[in-house]
Amino acid sequence: MPRNPADQLKTALLLIALAGLLAGLALWGQPAAPLAWQAATLPVLAALVVEILRSLARGEVGLDILAALSMSAALAFGEPLAASVVAVMYSGGTFLESFASARARAEMEALLTRVPRTATRHKDGALEDIPLDAIRPGDLLLIAQGATVPVDGTLASPMAMLDTSALTGEPLPRRLSQGQATMSGVTNAGEAFDLTATRAAADSTYAGILRMVQAAGAAKAPMARLADRWSLGFLGLSLAIAGAAWGLTGDPVRAVAVLVVATPCPLILAVPVALVAGLSRAAQLGVLIKGAAALEAMARIHTLILDKTGTLTEGRPQITAIHVLDGGDAAGVLRVAAALDQASTHPMAQAIVAEARARGLVLPLPEQVQEFAGEGVAGRVDGQDVLVGGEAFVAARTGRQLALAGVEPGAVTVSVAVGGKTAGRLVMADPLRKGVGPLLRHLREGGIARIVLATGDRAAVAARLTEGLGLTAVHADLTPAGKLALVAEERARGPVMMVGDGVNDAPALAAADVGVAMGARGAAASAEAADVVLLVDRLEPLAGGLTVARRARAIALQSVAAGIGLSLLGQVAAAFGLLSPVQGALAQEAIDVAVILNALRALRIKV
Structure with missing residues (x-):
């Protein structure tokens, strides 16, 4: 349940509105029934008026005005049941919006670790x-x-x-x-x-x-609710129909009926339902989206900016090549190196051990191990003296310095000596994630116009790594401020999504229209700054998340269009006296059900 005061108020208002509506129905035909409906409507109306005043002070005009007018008019002209129905529908819509945000906050608190204090x-x-x-x-x-x-x-x-x-x-x-x-x-x-x-x-x-x-x-402009973008035109048209019905017939009840039917519950309800359903569907794919506004923004992304380390690449050292000397065996060199490195906690040593085990090599236990911090490890494996470490460390003990030819930019080498002689070396680098090329093509086909790399690594490393990927641009040697400036530059071309995992990515993630953090192994700062967190250490769910965002937004727009169309038909019927306010409220309920059922299709979006 929502926990902050604003969300708790929305929950309380929904419960009050529901309780009053049901109590009045239970007291049907008795004098207390209208009182129950009025008592349930007034708190919702009061909260709504306060929110409208705040919005107007910010220069914003939304569809909430229609809901307030319909409730006020229904109460003023003796239609409390209609007012109560509108109160339930309106408070239900605001509750759904707050529920989506509260759920995202709760999941983030469970996911993120905090920086030590x-x-x-x-x-x-x-x-x-x-x-x-x-x-x-x-x-x-x-x-x-x-x-x-x-x-x-x-x-x-x-x-x-x-x-x-x-x-x-x-x-x-x-x-x-x-x-x-x-x-x-x-x-x-x-x-x-x-x-x-x-x-x-x-x-x-x-x-x-x-x-x-x-x-x-703070500098990023907040997203307006999708329904509010239709507000001025729909508000003006509805008021015109209500005014014409009253003016031409002299019957204010017809105007009340028009306003009740015009209450934008399909918009207020169906849009958050579609977006909340989209949030749930994305979460099933491993994409945690922090609220409906972020989901909307994802659907409109024009440019994708990718960090390199830990995002486009694995973010940890891996063996990319094994060079052997004098006709040696690559598997044998890897085996003795990994056997000795079992005694080391160095990240590169652990990567060597992991590679050997992945290849199914059986690793004997090392003996007489001596680690030289930051340089290498010495010991005995299968009765032979073994050295594993940097080129200088091994060369100083064997008298043989290996040439560095064939080592790509950004890679490091680990020399291996057996029995006092250099046996070979392991080349280690941070490789591209598997499937990056097809994923980028899929993103382009899905509507991403520009894909840009932004990295703090060296230009030579970035150029080698991204060769053949068809990126729009590659920016290297960037500081956090440089990444922030790049986001601002790209936003001039259209909505921007930034994907990263490090502390240095956090400012750019916060500034982008949508910031996406690698949550499985990424820094807490980047995950907190982001609008979206990938819950697995892979990029593939991002494509599915974008598809869900586009489809959920399309379904929400369909619901808006259908709701407005049906509402206008109902308004015309009410203006001609074919619907009373209560009948108008029931017709509005039927429209609500139809558009909500349509909105729930977002739960079954296929990717």
Whole structure:
């Protein structure tokens, strides 16, 4: 159930309207029945008038005015049952809208993890946990393995391995030496290390990015409700019909009947029903859309901007080639390297082990393992001395330096030595996700006019990776501010969708018409800034989500058109005296049922 005060009020109004309508029907023919209907209508009418005044103060005119006029006129001219029916229909529509938003909020709270709010500081030879806002420049902090660096600082330990992909887009860990600067928001991919803070948390890189997210979100114009876009014309026509019926016949009850039939319940109800059904269908596909406005915006996307690391690519190192020397065996080189790396927690070591197991290789247990942080691992496998590590690490111990020919931009190499001789090397890179090419073609066929890459990685890496994909444009070496500027530039051409997973993507996600975050492994900041979260670590559901958005919006528009057409026919009948206000309310109920049944087709959208 909705939990914030505004949503709770909408729920209460619906319950009051329903209770009053049913109580009046139970008291049919008794003097208390009209009182029950009036008592149930007045709270809904009062809340509606307050909302209309707020909308008018913002310069907005919506179909809510018709609902208020019909309820007021029905009460004023002695038709409380008709007023009560309108109150139920109107409060039901607003409840459905709030229900969709509340459900999205609840699912997001269950999905997202929050950024740690504490840090560990050295003090008087001991460690203490302190809140982030208590960190001061000069504090010596302990950054545990796997922890996020909380503030900007300089490395106080001899060496550290950092996963900077969330900020820079570099998929492979970086090795930093003592005295080098590091930014907040990156992750410790190696052993624990000490960091000397150079800035307070509020002044650090991560906090600056979050401020950009807030500013970008505030600058994005809110979506108007789809039904309100029809409001002025429908409102004017309905008032004209009601005025003509009263003026030509002198019977105000005919005008009341016209207004009751004109009450835009099909629009107020059918549109949120279609969009909520679309939200549910998208969620079944692994696409969490945060509300009906985001679903509407998805249906109109012109340009798609994709981040590279973790979005277009897997976002983790994988073996792309194995080079062997002196007629060696590639599987054998991989086997001994993976066997030794079983003793290491380094992300690249874990990737090597995962690849070997995926190939079905049996890995013996290593012996006498010695790890040299940030450089490599030494030990014995099957009774032989084995070295696995960087080119310099292995060359220094074997006396043989391998040429780097044939290594593509952005790749790193891991040398392997067996029995004191270099046996080969493993080439590791962050490859494209499987099926990216067909997916991009499918998106173009679905109506996306421009597909653009935006990455913080190097231009050479981006160019090599996207070769043959037919992208409209490739932008590399982008900072978070650069991605934000790119979104603004592309929005001048049409509605923009931005897809990313890192902290550096969060401002652009917030600024885009629709921001899409990779929720399975992406940063919490990006998921919170986004309008849409992919619940699986794949891009394929995005195409299905776009199809659902387009079809749900089309169904909503069909319902709007049908509702307006049927309502106009009913208004004409009421103007000629063929429908009383109560009959008009019942006719409106029949129209509601028809358009809602049509709207529910969004639950069965095929992709």
